[in-house]
Amino acid sequence: MDELLNILSGIADDGNQSWRTLPPAAYHSDALFELERERIFNAGWICIGRADQVTDCGDYLSIDVVGEPLVMVRDKEGVLRVFSNVCRHRWMRVCQGAGNAGSLVCPYHAWTYNLDGSLRAAPEMDQTPDFDIGTTSLPQVHHEVWEGFVYVNLDGNAKPLTPQLQSITTRISEYKLDQWRVAATVDCGEYPWDWKVMQDNGECYHHYGAHSETFQIDYPARDVITECDDAWILQVAPSSKSSRRIGDDGLEYSPGNFEPGSGLADWQRTSFTLIYVLPNFFIYLQADMGMNLRMLPLGAGRIHLLADVILPPQAFMVSDFEQRLSTCVEFFKRFNEEDVAVNIGVQDGSHSKFAGSAPLSHLEAHNRHIAWWVASRLTKQVT
Ligand code: FES
Ligand SMILES: [Fe+2]
Structure with a gap:
């Protein structure tokens, strides 16, 4: 554990400039999980x-x-x-x-x-x-x-969350997310991988492999833009021109099942956006629907995953609502299966004696930020 913490301390000190993941042991260490429980999950939102x-x-x-x-x-x-x-x-x-x-x-x-x-x-x-x-x-x-999402802070000492998310709030105000409602919850149950394995899987680089038949076609990995701040990561994935649909207003929209809201900016209509609120929550957001994914750790290498479909008010009013919702849930299950396979593989691989701290591509700024963020919480006094 001391050796692991020394490595994490080095990552925290240099801002993870080396574009590498955490060491593999960080993804299955019971001792490290106890520290995460105290310094990340009890202390965070x-x-x-x-x-x-x-x-x-x-x-x-x-x-x-x-x-x-x-x-x-x-x-x-x-x-x-x-x-x-x-x-x-x-x-x-x-x-x-x-x-x-x-x-x-x-x-x-x-x-x-x-x-x-x-x-x-x-x-x-x-x-x-x-x-x-x-x-x-x-x-x-x-x-x-x-924005309608309920966050808890277990130790009661965290800095207020809303000011930390102000920049995101401004950029997504057109969606009016506080008026959206949960239409369905998929309880995926327990999965055999670490919350950080799933968080690492939050990059869009893996559209090339794991989602080559789904996301990569409509949202090419190379076009995704990632921005990181201390408490959040934002990724915007523009849809390919050929995948877009024309709305009743004559404007272009990314693919979807429901009626998109009005008043959205160009990039909001034609992309999907991922909003990660660290440590363990993200929103997948399209013009017409969203999904909240709650990655609740159960221990080192184990999580409980809950996914909610959220929809804007107008989506509930169509006569074929149930059919559209079921198409949406089925799509989630399909791409989630693609992620299940790689998350299990990565968790298993992290135990290999041949595994080491992994190099990251320029499309994995998400992972670089997570590595630094986790390392600094576990080894520094972060206020
Ligand atoms: S009434 Fe709740 S434990 Fe006894
Ligand atoms: Fe994925």
């Missing part, structure tokens, strides 16, 4: 879903983030709250999955919480010394909503 998934009073959605059970709830005043989903009695998960309820009732001994997290009822606890129902509540977790 983690997306847990969309505010539109809990629109009505009593709506709730539970999710585990690096081993922390959480639940997002819309309370009686319409305020979105995020709580620890661990019962204050004997640690059972209070809410399971998603649903709507007037109060949150733990299934174990029926302790009942109000939607603001305060404990309303706890059977037979009136004889327990030092127990005060009036001061017991589910702990609230620090959260922020940016």
Whole structure:
């Protein structure tokens, strides 16, 4: 571990000028994952879903983030709250999955919480010394909503997220993403690769190989532009001329299934955009639809992947909505399978005694930034 941290410290110090990945051991080290848990996932901003998934009073959605059970709830005043989903009695998960309820009732001994997290009822606890129902509540977790996406910060000490994303907010304002809604969630379950393997797979260079039959045809790897800032990475992938469709307004659009929004800039109509909010979340954005991918680490070399299809309001109004949505989900599953194969291969390869820190192409500025970003979080005091 000391040797690994020394290498990471060197990458952090030189800004990763060498265009190389992290060493292979960083992708499967249990000790390093424990450090990531503390310095990256507890300290950073983690997306847990969309505010539109809990629109009505009593709506709730539970999710585990690096081993922390959480639940997002819309309370009686319409305020979105995020709580620890661990019962204050004997640690059972209070809410399971998603649903709507007037109060949150733990299934174990029926302790009942109000939607603001305060404990309303706890059977037979009136004889327990030092127990005060009036001061017991589910702990609230620090959260922020940016463009409709709900982010939590587990240690409560992170710098506010929205100012860090201001430059992205300005550039994508025409989409009005805060009005979009989740149309479907694909729970891909557990995958046997590290969150950094999947994050590394965020470059578009692999259109050449893994997506030669899908993305490379419509979005050639060579044309993709990558821009990195501390908290985010933006990639814009222009569609090939031959793939474009003409909209009702006579303008060119990249391929899609739904009706694109109006008022988009030229590059927004004719590209797809990838917005990575570090450490482990990204949005795939087209003129007519988007996908949120939440790469939730379960340990070194293991993640839980959740993918949401998000759509603008007009997309829900067409008569063949279900058909179009299913085409969209099927397309996701197809290219995701292409990514599954390479992510498994890379994770396996990282254990080889012949594997070393890998050279990167100029189309992998994404990977270079991730390597530097991870290395600096793990070895420096980053505020
Ligand atoms: S663990 Fe929740 S009521 Fe006992
Ligand atoms: Fe891919």
